[in-house]
Amino acid sequence: MTTVDLGWxxxxxxxxxxxxEVYFPAVRRAIESAKHEVLVETFILFExxxxxxxxxxxxxxxxxxxxxxxxxxxxxxxxxxPEFIGAMTESGVRVHIFDPRPRLLxxxxxxxxxxxxxxxxxxxxxxxxxGINFSADxxxxxGPEAKQDYAVQVDGPLAADIADYARAxxxxxxxxxxxxxxxxxxxxxxxxxxxxxxxxxxxxxxxERYYRAGLRAAKRDVLIANAYFFPGYRLLRDLANxxxxxxxxxxxxxxxxxxxxxxxxxxxxxxxxxxxxxxxxEYCKRPLHGKVACMDDDWCTVxxxxxxxxxxxxxxxxxVVARDASLNAALRDSxxxxxxxxxxxxxKSAKPTRALRRxxxxxxxxxxxxxxxxWAGSLPAHKPKLQTxxxxxxxxxxxx
Numbered sequence: 531m532t533t534v535d536l537g538w539x540x541x542x543x544x545x546x547x548x549x550x551e552v553y554f555p556a557v558r559r560a561i562e563s564a565k566h567e568v569l570v571e572t573f574i575l576f577e578x579x580x581x582x583x584x585x586x587x588x589x590x591x592x593x594x595x596x597x598x599x600x601x602x603x604x605x606x607x608x609x610x611x612p613e614f615i616g617a618m619t620e621s622g623v624r625v626h627i628f629d630p631r632p633r634l635l636x637x638x639x640x641x642x643x644x645x646x647x648x649x650x651x652x653x654x655x656x657x658x659x660x661g662i663n664f665s666a667d668x669x670x671x672x673g674p675e676a677k678q679d680y681a682v683q684v685d686g687p688l689a690a691d692i693a694d695y696a697r698a699x700x701x702x703x704x705x706x707x708x709x710x711x712x713x714x715x716x717x718x719x720x721x722x723x724x725x726x727x728x729x730x731x732x733x734x735x736x737x738e739r740y741y742r743a744g745l746r747a748a749k750r751d752v753l754i755a756n757a758y759f760f761p762g763y764r765l766l767r768d769l770a771n772x773x774x775x776x777x778x779x780x781x782x783x784x785x786x787x788x789x790x791x792x793x794x795x796x797x798x799x800x801x802x803x804x805x806x807x808x809x810x811x812e813y814c815k816r817p818l819h820g821k822v823a824c825m826d827d828d829w830c831t832v833x834x835x836x837x838x839x840x841x842x843x844x845x846x847x848x849x850v851v852a853r854d855a856s857l858n859a860a861l862r863d864s865x866x867x868x869x870x871x872x873x874x875x876x877x878k879s880a881k882p883t884r885a886l887r888r889x890x891x892x893x894x895x896x897x898x899x900x901x902x903x904x905w906a907g908s909l910p911a912h913k914p915k916l917q918t919x920x921x922x923x924x925x926x927x928x929x930x
Contacts, residue, residue, distance in 0.1 A: 537724040537726075539686070539687040539691060540721055541686050541721055542686030542722070542852070543721075544682055544683070544684060545685075546680065547681040547682065549668060549678065553658070553681050554668075556681075557584070558587050560658065561587045562591070563656075564591050564594075564596045565653055566596060567596065567598075567652070568588065568599070568652055569651040569696040569697060570651075571601045571648065572647075572664050573607070573644065573645065573647070573663055574606040574607055575602045575607045575663070575664045576607075576665040579666055580665055580668070580669070581614075589618055592621050592622035592623045593622070598623045598624065599626065599697075599700060601700065602625070602645075603628050603645040604629040604917075607627070619919050620921055625918070625919040626919070628645035629915060630917050643846070643914055644844075645845075646840075646841065647727075647846055649692060651692050651696050652689075653693075655690070656683065657688070657689040658682070659681060659833055660682060660821075660832055661679045661680060661681065661833065661834050662677075674786075675816065677817050677818075677819035678817070680820045680822050682832040682850050682852075691725050692725050725848060725849075726740050727848050728842070729847075730846070734843075735842075737835045740851050741768075741831070742764060742765055744831070744851075745765075745768040745771075748772050748825045749826055750778065750826050752826075754779075755783075755868075756823075756836055757784055758784075758841070759781065759783050759784075759799075759838065760798075760837070761837040761842060766799065766803070769781075769808060770803060771806075773806045773808045774806050774807060780809045780810075780869070781808060781810045781811070782813055782865055782868065783810065784813060784817065785814035785874060786815070801878075804876070804879075805878075811875055812874055812876060814872060814873065815868075815871075821835050821836055822861055824858045824862045827855055828858050829852075829853055830854065831851045832849065832850055832857075833850060
């Protein structure tokens with residue numbers, strides 16, 4: 531019996547967007563062209579020059595009569611001022627905050643189950659998905675701490691699916707067709723693609739499953755770039771198995787980390803993967819923030835999901851998975867350039883006994899990190915909520 535994947539769409543056009551200097555102008559152009567609807571989801575929105583430009587672009591769209599919704603995460607965007615939000619709500623922009631919580635002794639308490647997606651959807655015809663937040667640290671003039679990252683612009687039928695999902699997220703439910711069991715296979719054919727999400731409404735492992743399906747199907751080459759790399763045993767096994775059967779498998783990871791603990795966790799897995807033939811490179815020019823992969827000549831993914839416990843087990847994430855030769859080639863060319871110009875290869879360990887011990891320590895740490903936040907997050911007091919800011923009172927909101 532043939533399984534029909536209603537989330538797969540053909541006939542799309544994809545444009546790879548590398549870093550903020552390309553992504554932010556593309557977002558502005560898309561919103562300025564909007565005639566009916568703009569939906570924006572972002573983990574981080576700062577009140578810097580990037581955030582202010584987005585604010586003004588959304589206000590202008592609402593002023594033209596366009597329906598505008600902005601969803602931000604209560605952890606990543608908790609420093610937005612009432613004045614910044616109020617300027618939007620008073621102009622007709624609907625502002626929503628996922629799981630807002632006051633700080634406790636200066637510490638953010640809504641650590642787990644973050645709304646980590648980065649989506650812009652315009653008129654159900656154009657959508658942008660990736661890992662780039664609305665903050666100035668994605669621009670080159672930020673200096674050596676500017677992030678290296680990616681997004682993809684989708685024009686075509688898939689853009690309508692992305693808009694459907696973003697719209698339904700405001701009602702805390704997926705679109706009806708998303709209720710079907712996920713299919714972790716990627717059909718043949720150039721230009722096809724789908725939105726793959728990780729949420730807590732029935733799609734808890736979809737992104738990991740698509741990565742694993744791509745690895746198992748790879749015949750020649752796998753190239754993965756990921757900022758925070760600490761996946762579970764099954765994905766590690768598929769990586770190692772691909773390398774053992776003769777596929778060239780390369781990982782591009784952080785060499786200049788913005789979180790030292792993340793790099794320490796990743797290095798626990800190096801020896802095990804390299805013993806199977808996986809090549810590992812560390813990007814050393816600036817912090818790597820990308821979450822992308824390309825396999826063989828057409829399979830690729832661009833999105834918000836890291837390959838770590840938070841993204842794979844807790845956060846709300848969104849990736850585009852596509853079978854498109856041109857997008858694959860553009861992404862591969864960019865990653866090959868980074869490897870050639872700004873990466874250093876990780877040498878194999880000369881102490882195999884120590885390497886084995888480090889791997890099993892890593893396995894134990896992974897399972898602790900993967901399960902402990904879920905236990906903590908299951909407490910009734912942590913149930914995430916969605917707050918919509920009232921235009922008349924920017925400092926208050928109503929729970930939706």
